[in-house]
Amino acid sequence: MTRNDVHAKLDALAKPVGSLGRLEALAVELAVTGRSLTPATRPRRLVLFAADHGVVAQGVSAWPSAVTTAMVETILTGQATSAALATTHGVDVRVVDAGMAQPPRRPWPAHFNAQPVAPGTADLSVGPAMSVDQFDAAWALGAAEAQAAVDQGYRLLIAGEMGIGNTTSAACLTHALVGIDADTATGSGAGADAAMRAIKRDIVAKAVARLEGRTDKGALSAIAGFEIAAMAGFYAEAAAQGVPVLLDGYVTTAAALIAERLCPGTRSVLIAGHLSAESGHRAALAQLGISPVLEWQMRLGEGSGALVALPLLDSAAALLCDVARLADIGA
Ligand SMILES: Cc1cc2ncn([C@H]3O[C@H](COP(=O)(O)O)[C@@H](O)[C@H]3O)c2cc1C
Ligand SMILES: O=C(O)c1cccnc1
Secondary structure: OOHHHHHHHHHOEOOOOOOOHHHHHHHHHHHHHHOOOOOOOOOEEEEEEEEOOHHHHHOOOOOOOHHHHHHHHHHHOOOOHHHHHHHHOOEEEEEEEEEOOOOOOOOOOOOEEEOOOOOOOOOOOOOOOOOHHHHHHHHHHHHHHHHHHHHOOOOEEEEEEEOOOHHHHHHHHHHHHHOOOHHHHOOOOOOOOHHHHHHHHHHHHHHHHOOOOOOOHHHHHHHOOHHHHHHHHHHHHHHHHOOOEEEOOHHHHHHHHHHHHHOOOHHHHEEEOEOOOOOOHHHHHHHHOOOOOEOOOOOOOOOHHHHHHHHHHHHHHHHHHHOOEHHHOOO
């Protein structure tokens, strides 16, 4: 099934040709990524991957690592932004501890999967964030989540993340894999001020310089996070299964860049939910060859941008699945 097939179907519907503007372009994306002229967006699942980052010790985030655990507890009780949006849009949620410094308080609900690779990464500013074995373990965790979701019949997948300090890792990965300069790759994350952002930029520049241009798995392990490696495995497995994935912001896109680097073709199932306010996101999406549905200056993470874009995907699916053909209405 080609893009032309989808355009032909859209042009034959009971409406003037092109009258649904960008919704038609989105319908094409959805049909192509889902490899169907009647794509489904239900049932859908958000898997939130959480982990901590040793580099937080360098003062790269406005928040302490304890906030990762506090937010995971809030997600688990359904009161975080991601959880509220998921509920209102009929999205099933799972939360995965890929390597938090502190586990959430018990009791743990059934939708929480605790398989921490380690209690946070090592500080990427002084050495590798993780070993290749740890990268593989995190990747496998994410891949297993995608496989389980597909086995349970989910037709659209979203990965979200929670991890104080993870925009530093995302900036390193984008600097290394897209080639944009360290300054553009480095954003304010969850509210870093100018002085903090300058520290962060210098750490990003030095960590990537140490790789000497390498972007193999060992090099990427040195600058990744456990939740990011897990999301990379999640995306690669979703691609292997041919299930569409709605990307969130800068951090999830960094994971998609890893997946595309290590499993070329992963991008064929990716749809970009939104353009993050993080300055490197535009170039990262361009490298993957995808354009965002929304440009709303969001910069939260947790899958929030994907969840806000999701109703537009539902609209695109309804168009392809439920609208009559002009030839059939006697017009
Ligand atoms: C209360 C709160 C809720 C969040 N939800 C997502 N993030 C987002 O911010 C973090 C990354 O930003 P940085 O690299 O600057 O630490 C990640 O946890 C990301 O998911 C949050 C951050 C905070 C503070
Ligand atoms: O775009 C993102 O993914 C993002 C931005 C700021 C903080 N956390 C995530």
